[in-house]
Amino acid sequence: xENNRAIQNQLNFEFRGNGMEYFKIWIVNILLTILTLGxxxxxxxxxxxxxxxxNTVLDNTSFSYLADPINILKARVIAVSAFIVYSVVSGLSPxxxxxxxxxxxLLFPYFLNKxxxxxxxxxxxxxxxxxxxxxxxxxxxVMYVWPLLGMLTLGILYPLVFVKVNEYMVKNxxxxxxxxxxxAGYKDYGIIFxxxxxxxxxxxxIVWAISVFVPALAFSVPVLMAVIYFGLIVYFMVETxxxxxxxxxLGEHGFTANLTMAGLAKVIITNAFFxxxxxxxxxxxxxxxMAKYMCSCLVMxxxxxxxxxxxxxxxxxxxLGEQFGEVFDFGM
Amino acid sequence: MxxxxxxxxxxxxxxxxxxxxxxxxxxxxxxxxxxxxxNPLSSSLDLLFSDLKIASRLGNIPREISFGDxxxxxxxxxxxxxxxxxxxxxxxxxxxxxxxxxxxILFSVVFTIxxxxxxxxxxxxxxxxxxxxxxxxxxxxxxxxSLSVLDRTVFEVSALPASRQKEIRxxxxxxxxxxxxxxxxxxxxxxxxxxxxxxxxxxxxxTDDFVNLVKNDQELLAVFFHEMGHLQHRxxxxxxxxxxxxxxxxxxxxxxxxxxxxxxxxxxxxxxxSYSREFEREADVFALEQLxxxxxxxxxxxxxxxxxxxxxxxxxxxxxxxxxxTLQSDGLSAKxxxxxxxxxxxxxxxxxxxxxxxxxxxxxxxLKGQTK
Numbered sequence: 011x012e013n014n015r016a017i018q019n020q021l022n023f024e025f026r027g028n029g030m031e032y033f034k035i036w037i038v039n040i041l042l043t044i045l046t047l048g049x050x051x052x053x054x055x056x057x058x059x060x061x062x063x064x065n066t067v068l069d070n071t072s073f074s075y076l077a078d079p080i081n082i083l084k085a086r087v088i089a090v091s092a093f094i095v096y097s098v099v100s101g102l103s104p105x106x107x108x109x110x111x112x113x114x115x116l117l118f119p120y121f122l123n124k125x126x127x128x129x130x131x132x133x134x135x136x137x138x139x140x141x142x143x144x145x146x147x148x149x150x151x152v153m154y155v156w157p158l159l160g161m162l163t164l165g166i167l168y169p170l171v172f173v174k175v176n177e178y179m180v181k182n183x184x185x186x187x188x189x190x191x192x193x194a195g196y197k198d199y200g201i202i203f204x205x206x207x208x209x210x211x212x213x214x215x216i217v218w219a220i221s222v223f224v225p226a227l228a229f230s231v232p233v234l235m236a237v238i239y240f241g242l243i244v245y246f247m248v249e250t251x252x253x254x255x256x257x258x259x260l261g262e263h264g265f266t267a268n269l270t271m272a273g274l275a276k277v278i279i280t281n282a283f284f285x286x287x288x289x290x291x292x293x294x295x296x297x298x299x300m301a302k303y304m305c306s307c308l309v310m311x312x313x314x315x316x317x318x319x320x321x322x323x324x325x326x327x328x329x330l331g332e333q334f335g336e337v338f339d340f341g342m
Numbered sequence: 343m344x345x346x347x348x349x350x351x352x353x354x355x356x357x358x359x360x361x362x363x364x365x366x367x368x369x370x371x372x373x374x375x376x377x378x379x380x381n382p383l384s385s386s387l388d389l390l391f392s393d394l395k396i397a398s399r400l401g402n403i404p405r406e407i408s409f410g411d412x413x414x415x416x417x418x419x420x421x422x423x424x425x426x427x428x429x430x431x432x433x434x435x436x437x438x439x440x441x442x443x444x445x446x447i448l449f450s451v452v453f454t455i456x457x458x459x460x461x462x463x464x465x466x467x468x469x470x471x472x473x474x475x476x477x478x479x480x481x482x483x484x485x486x487x488s489l490s491v492l493d494r495t496v497f498e499v500s501a502l503p504a505s506r507q508k509e510i511r512x513x514x515x516x517x518x519x520x521x522x523x524x525x526x527x528x529x530x531x532x533x534x535x536x537x538x539x540x541x542x543x544x545x546x547x548x549t550d551d552f553v554n555l556v557k558n559d560q561e562l563l564a565v566f567f568h569e570m571g572h573l574q575h576r577x578x579x580x581x582x583x584x585x586x587x588x589x590x591x592x593x594x595x596x597x598x599x600x601x602x603x604x605x606x607x608x609x610x611x612x613x614x615x616s617y618s619r620e621f622e623r624e625a626d627v628f629a630l631e632q633l634x635x636x637x638x639x640x641x642x643x644x645x646x647x648x649x650x651x652x653x654x655x656x657x658x659x660x661x662x663x664x665x666x667x668t669l670q671s672d673g674l675s676a677k678x679x680x681x682x683x684x685x686x687x688x689x690x691x692x693x694x695x696x697x698x699x700x701x702x703x704x705x706x707x708x709l710k711g712q713t714k
Contacts, residue, residue: 031401035441040595041450042440044457048594057400057437064403071348071357072404136357137350137414186355290458290609291451317356 019312025305026072027065029295035061036294052083062301063133069316076139077132119149130183138319144182152178169199172250180258186319194257202249206242213238244275255308262313269307277303345422349374352412362407362415364429372426374415391430396423399438454595461591462613467620470583474576489529489545500530502550510548513559514566517636524573536653538565540572542579555653560642564629568643571628577621584617585610618686626693630700644697651690 039054056079063075096114100107123144130142152175160168173196180192217235221228248269255267281296349360359377365388372394375386389409397406405423407415417423420435427434440446489497500507507530514528525544536551546569548562556562572578588610626643633640687693 027401034447035401037447037450037454038441038443040454041446043595044454051594053437060397060400061403064400074406136355137352137412137416138355286609289455291455317354319355 019314021069021310021312021316023305023308023310024067025065025298025302026067027061027298027301029298032061032298033291033294037291049083052086053079055079055082062297066301066305068135068310069312071136074134075132076134077128119146119153122149122153126179126182135185136316136319138186141184141186142182143184144178148178148182165203169203170196172199176254176257185260188261188319191259192257193259194253198253198257199250202246202253205249206246209245210238210242240275241271244271244278248274251304261319263316264311266309266311267307268309269304273303273307343422343425345417345419345426347415347417347419349376350414350416352410352414360415362417362426364426370430391426396427399424399435400441458591458595462588466584466587466591467580467617470580470587473583474579489541489543489547492541492547493531497531497533497547500532500550502530502553506553510553510562513562517563517566521570521574524570526570526573535657536650538569540569540578542573542576544573546570546573551653555649556646557649558642560638561646561649563636563638564633564640564643564646567629567632568625570632571625572621574628575621575624577625581614581617581621585614588613615686619688622687622693623696626696627700630697640697640701644694647690647693647697 035057039050039057042050043054056075056077059075059077063073066073096107096110099110123142123146126142126144130140133140152171156167156171156174160171173194176194177192180190183190214235217231217238220234221231248271251269252267255265258265277300281292281299284292285296343364345362347360347362348357350357361375361377363373363375365371365373368388370391371388372391373386373388393409395408397408399405399420402418402420404416404418405420407417407423409415424434510530511528518526518528527545529545529547530550530553531547532550534549536555537547537549538552539547541547546566552565553562556565592610629643630640633643
C-alpha cells in the first residue's frame with residue numbers, strides 16, 4: 011500500500027523500567043499493604059501504575075499517571091462496602107440478591123464508561139491528558155449485545171465483536187482535543203479467526219493421525235495438543251495486537267506494531283518458567299520484561315511534530331466507576 | 343543549585359528547556375528560567391515553594407513538579423529535587439527510601455513468603471473448613487456442579503439392567519441409614535468412563551463402566567464409602583471456597599486485578615490440585631474407617647484402586663482424552679502418566695500404600711486389643 015501522507019517521523023516507544031528496581035518497589039508495597047490491612051493498596055496501585063507509565067517513553071518524553079491515592083482509596087472503600095452489602099443481602103434473601111444483581115448489571119455499562127474516563131483522564135503525555143467519553147448505549151452494546159450476538163451466531167459474528175469493542179475503546183478516546191480513530195473491519199478480524207481455525211484443525215488432524223497410526227508416539231499427544239493450543243493463543247495475541255495498533259489513528263499520526271510469534275512466545279515461556287521456580291517473586295520482573303517487549307515492537311508514525319496537541323476542558327471524574335469495575339470484575 | 347528540565351504550559355504539548363533554582367535573597371521562592379530565547383511569555387517565572395506540587399520519588403522515573411493552572415516542570419535529576427525539598431521541609435522521599443532499603447526489602451521477601459505459605463497451607467484450608475461447616479447456606483447445590491447440569495452435558499441414562507441397579511441399591515441400603523444427616527441418594531448414569539462422584543446435593547453417581555469394572559460387593563462399598571467421605575467432609579464446597587480465597591489472596595497481595603492472568607493462573611491451578619489431592623486422602627481415610635467399622639477388609643479398597651489404575655492406563659492408550667477427564671472429574675479415578683504435581687488425585691501407589699499402612703496399624707492395634 012502506498013502511503014500518501016506528509017513526511018513521516020518514525021518515533022519508537024521504549025520501556026526504561028528495570029526488573030530489579032521494580033521488584034524492590036513491588037515487594038515493599040506488598041509489605042506495607044499487608045501491615046496496613048489493605049489500606050495501603052491504593053498507594054501501591056498508584057505507585058505500580060506510575061512506574062509503568064513514567065518508564066514508557068515516546069519521543070524522549072515519558073507518559074505519566076496522575077491519580078491521587080486518596081481518591082482511589084475512597085472509591086475502593088465504597089465499592090467493597092457495596093460488595094459486602096450485596097453478599098449479605100443475597101445470602102439472606104436470594105430474590106433481593108437477584109434484584110440487586112440486575113440493577114448492577116444495568117449499572118455496569120455506566121461504571122465502565124466512568125472507569126475508562128477516569129483512567130484516561132489520569133493518563134498524560136507531555137502534560138496533556140487523555141480523555142474518554144462514550145454514551146451508555148455504546149457501553150451497553152459492547153458489554154452485552156455484541157457478545158451475545160457473537161454467541162447466538164455460533165461465532166460467525168465474533169470478529170465483529172472485536173471490531174465493535176475496539177471501536178468503542180479507541181473512537182471514544184482522545185488525546186487532549188485530538189480524537190483517536192479506528193479503521194479495522196470485520197474482514198481483518200475474520201481472517202485471523204479463519205487462519206486460527208484452519209491451522210488448529212490441520213494440526214489437530216496431524217496429531218490425531220499420529221495417535222492412530224503410530225501408537226508408539228501416543229504418549230506425546232497431550233504435549234503436542236498443549237503446544238498447538240499455546241501456539242494458537244500466541245498467534246491470536248500477536249495478530250490482534252498488530253492489527254489493533256496499525257488500525258489506530260490519532261489525527262494525522264498512525265501506529266505500527268511488529269510483534270512476532272517467536273518474540274512473544276519467548277517472553278511468555280521464560281517469564282512463566284522464572285515465576286514458577288521463584289515461587290512468584292519474578293512476577294514484577296516478568297511484567298517489566300513484557301512491557302519492554304511490547305514497547306520495542308511499537309512505533310508511532312508521526313506526521314510532523316507532536317508538539318501541537320492542545321489540552322481539553324477540565325472536568326472532574328471520580329475514581330468510583332473504576333473501582334466498581336475492579337471489585338465486580340467485568341473485564342473487557 | 344540548578345535543576346535542569348522541561349517546562350510545559352498545560353495548554354499544548356510544546357515544551358521549553360528550563361532550569362529551576364532557589365532565589366537566594368527571597369526566602370521560600372524558586373525561579374523557573376527558560377533557556378530558549380524564543381519563549382513568548384517571559385524569561386522566567388517566580389514561584390513560592392509552598393505552591394509547588396512535587397510528585398513523590400519512584401525508582402528512576404522523571405520527577406514532575408506542577409504549579410499554577412496545569413503548568414509542569416519535569417526533570418530527571420531526582421537527587422536535586424530531594425535536596426530542594428529538604429531545604430524547605432525536613433525530609434524527602436520517605437517511600438523511596440523504604441523502597442531502596444535493602445534490609446527492609448529482604449525482610450519483606452521473607453515475611454511475604456512466610457505469610458503466603460502459612461495462608462496457603464493453614465489459613466485457607468482452616469477458614470474454608472470453618473465456613474463450610476458453620477454456614478448452612480454454603481451446602482446448597484448452587485456451589486459445585488449439580489446433577490442436572492451434568493445430565494445435560496456429560497451423562498446419559500444408565501444402560502445397566504434394572505435388576506443390577508436394584509441389586510446395588512439393596513447392597514447399599516443398609517448403610518445409608520448410618521449417614522442420614524448427609525442425605526445420600528444413589529444415582530446411576532452412563533458416561534464419564536469408570537467413575538464415581540459425590541455431588542454437594544448428596545447424590546452419589548456411579549457410572550456404568552465403573553459398576554461393570556468392580557469385581558465384588560466389597561469393592562463397590564469401598565468406593566461408596568470414599569464418596570461418602572467427600573460428602574462428610576463437604577469437599578466440593580471447601581474446594582470452591584479455597585479456590586476463591588486463593589484468588590482473593592493473590593489480588594490482595596499483588597494489589598491489582600490486572601496481574602491475575604495466565605501467569606498467576608498456573609500456580610493457582612497447581613495449588614488447587616494439591617488441595618484436591620489432600621481431599622482425596624481425607625476421603626480415603628474416611629473409607630478405611632468405614633470399612634473397618636463394618637468389618638470389610640481394606641484389601642478390597644486396594645484391589646479396586648489397582649483395577650481403576652489399570653483401566654485408566656488402558657484408556658489413555660486408547661485416547662488422549664482420558665487425561666482431561668480424570669483431571670476434571672472429582673470421582674475416584676487414578677492416573678499415573680501425569681506427574682503428581684498436575685493431578686487432582688494422589689498417585690495410586692501412594693493411595694495403596696496408605697491402605698496397607700492403615701491395615702498394618704490396625705492389625706497391630708487389634709493384636710494389642712485382643713490381649714485384654
